[in-house]
Amino acid sequence: MASIEFVRVTKSFEKSSVIDNLNLTIEDGKFTVLVGPSGCGKTTLLRMIAGIGPQSSGEVRIGGKDVSRVPPGKRGVAMVFQNYAIYPTMTVRDNIEFGLKNNRVPKAERTRLVETIGATVGLAGYLDRMPSTLSGGQRQRVALARAMVKEPSVFLMDEPLSNLDAKLRAQMRIELIELHKKLGATFVYVTHDQVEAMSMADTIVLMNEGVIQQEAPPEDVYRDPANLFAAQFIGVPPMNVGELGIDGVRFGFRPESADLAVLSGAERELAAAAAGDPIRPGAGAPKPAGADEARYAFRGRIATREMLGAETLYQVRRDGEPGASFMVKCFADRFAVDQEVELEVPADKLFFFDAAGDRIRRDHPAHDAYVAALCSREPAHA
């Protein structure tokens, strides 16, 4: 029973406004991730929900009730801070118990809760230790236990994994997903790491400069980005983007959408000849199969190769042409640096963005014209 709503919310610090007239609804019981580059206002939103950095104007509602005048401790929310904010002068037990004591929970009940939660997060043997004797991962768990013990309807997390090492972070990601499933509470999670957003979220709220760019499940944000920012923020490596040269439109494709092929000697000669022949037909010509399908083709040299285990990243570049460089992700490791290759992207894997960066979808009247323009380009053209 705790959906969160922002209604025409504005937040300004001193003179600059960080968030202007924002509306957002966070569904009850969902794992929502607020993601964006630093300074985009995601933590500001989180602090408004908690009540520790109230909005300048507008309403924040928790469970349908305006909480603008409710103090942080009475909103039914718990928060895990980036630096954990553990009380350094109290033992682990006192840390977890502090909120319960303030809420006048009877002692027997308190002890029972602390012991169970302590065991749940794997701190059973550490309850009487001081936080300074714990490792980073254990402190993280204290912060988590302190939030869980209050049985809040809303969990707020401000980059809680950013101080952990990579291995522990991956482990904690899975534990948080399981925790959310078990508790069924509303989780609001702030991160600048798109991997965390993709792996944990039910809904991603992607923000930039105080404005929500896209609000959708992770797979939709990935497959159907609303704009150029969303396309380039989500995905490793980010979406390849190039200029179409018409109306300031840009095209893009995911690194794994491209197929790579080595140019054979004959093809290379043909290509060289074609380059000097102005009446040569469209880009499909040097390609033996699948010529009926529209494809974007690009020829270049493999500049770098990154072998990542399951997949390999290639940077295909044509020297001396700025912007003529694309990342390609292959699951087979068949190419070497300095090979001449041709990169092909099927038309249905191409994305188009207008001059303002907004997506031009398939149903847009000019979409097919842009596809045709791009796919009829010379492979040797920038």
Next chain:
Amino acid sequence: MPSRGWWPLLRPYVMIAPAMAGIGLFVLYPIFYLIKLSFYKYNLMNKAKSKYIGLDNYHQIFTRGDFYQALGNTALYTVGVVVCTMVLSLLAALWLKRKSRWNRIVQAGIFTPHIVSIVSIALLWMWLMEPNQGLLNYLFKLFGLPPSAWLQSSKTALLSVILVSVWQGIGYYTLIIVAALQSIPPTIYEAAALDNASRTNVFFRITLPLLSPQLFFILVIMTIGSFKVFDTVQVMTGGGPNGATSTIVYYIYQFRTTNIGYSAATGVVLMAIIGLLTFLYFRLLARKVHYQ
């Protein structure tokens, strides 16, 4: 060149020799000389007539009423100064912890007495406390309060000296506590707000324990300093009236020419008292101090 055999063994001692010479000459020698003096009936005019008298000086100290009076005054003075200064500078620091221009001005203001010579401050306060023409009694009369004799009555003299010392010390200690308060991460207070903690709970469970290293330091430093108070007493009262403000150091000073052996013995006793107090502080309080 010295051979390889003994030089590595000797090198560390050679390296620390200059510092050790300094400590020996300026710390250990004076202390041992003071202790040696305390066993003598020392004659300043003719050293040859000095006489070893064993523990007689100490025996005399512990049987004389004026020593106990000085000790009592010193203890009262110390308790008064330490308690008042700590409470007031803590309150001032809590008030001044927010960084604003006005707070910086106030902080600079209350720090100013620290850079003024204590003698000037003592003279200024003597003038303010003058019973007939002084500003303080004028203000008392203005608000319908009975005037006080301040330094000129044995009832109020010690209190007046305490007042001046507290007034002079607050700014410095406030500065230390403000710095400590500002180093507490704000997220801890935010976490406490989310834990629904009341203001008193936040103060006693979070702020005070986090300040404990600084408060403990101030407590030890101020106790030692207050036990050795001299300048305010010397300038403002000369130990009077009727020994009401005579402190141990002033007591030592009184015998500087007439009986240097006796005054040396009192100095040794003072050293022992301060050492014992500091030891007690560490034994009783160090466990409650939270070091990060």
